[in-house]
Amino acid sequence: MTTDALFGGRSFAAFLFDMDGTLLTSIEAAERVWSNWAGRHGLDVAAFLPTLHGKRAIDTVRQLALPGVDADAEAEWILQAEIDDVDGVREIGGAAAFLGALPADRWALVTSAPRLLALRRLEAAGLTPPAVFVTADDVAIGKPEPDCYLLAASRLGVVASDCLVFEDAPAGIEAGERAGASVLVIQATHTAPLASSHPGVSHYEGLRVSSDADGRLTVSRDLG
Template sequence: MTTDALFGDRSFAAFLFDMDGTLLTSIEAAERVWSAWATRHGLDLAAFLPTLHGKRAVDTVRQLGLPGVDAEVEAEVISQAEIEDVEGVREIGGAASFLASLPADRWALVTSAPRALALARLGAAGLTPPAVFVTADDVTIGKPAPDGYLMAAKRLGVDPAECLVFEDAPAGIEAGERAGASVLVIQATHTAPLDSSHPAIDHYEGVRASTSSDGRLTLSRVAA
């Protein structure tokens, strides 16, 4: 058995996780709901669907600039539909066991989903939310702005530059970078690797976190 240290001898004060595409996959459910909404508004699905991921619903709608559309009202409608449709939502391989191995005060969740939707998806995937749980409801500006990750680090009482962000989407990766954190890319839901210079893993199976006597975390990949 061999061990590959993903960040060399670097250790971290805390791990900060995105949710969709990082700890669980919700693509099937999200694209069902958003496809129905986009069709009603006459959007080109092939062009529109790839723009969804990693951002708050209100930001996605607002950026379209659709005449006569209230972005906040539409985002509420979409979020409620997503809460009601969690079919196919499941954990990314090994995520639950990996999270259970972490000290409770050393990790946080930072998602672009509203809290009610995040709780619905976590429940469907069999994942327990952490004590520090930042959602779309907690920030004024969503990803790619760093606000959510900065807030999570502050609530954990750590320096953002001492954190490792787990992300899957370009908007979230940029948010982690702008927060000053290191980034690990999760590729479980990608059909092709992202164009990123950051280390990447496909899933959490065979990935191990170790905690030192002073509470700092290291990350390694174990291969048979």
């Protein structure tokens, strides 16, 4: 079996993972909830849905600036609806095994979901939360601002520029870039290739990680 070392064989201090669309797919459940919400507010559902992925619900609602809408109350309604609906939430191929191969102190989860929702979806997908777990509740401004990735790196005791970010959505990719990290795009939930200058993989099957004597991580993929 031959392998291809990604990023020229560069090693990283830690890996930082987005959740939805990156470690698990929740697109079916999320789009059911958001379609219901958008329809109640008279939005063009088909045009609206592509704009919400990778961002905090509160940021999405605020950016719409709908007249007479209490953004905080609406975000709470959306949160509860998403907690109640996890039908179809599942692990992206090979994610659990890949995470299981990582040293526990060398990776973090960085999600735009609130903590309660993130825990609910991880449980539904059969994934175990890591020790370092940054959610929408931990930052004042979400992706594409880099704050969440900077915070996760800091909690791991490393700098973001020495990390590899695993992402799937434009807002998250931009957040990783602005944090100074390298980015690997997970394409499992994409119906069409995402325009990006970063390397991409369809899933984690065939993706391998190795660590050196200092605990630094290198990622490669099987070529068959």
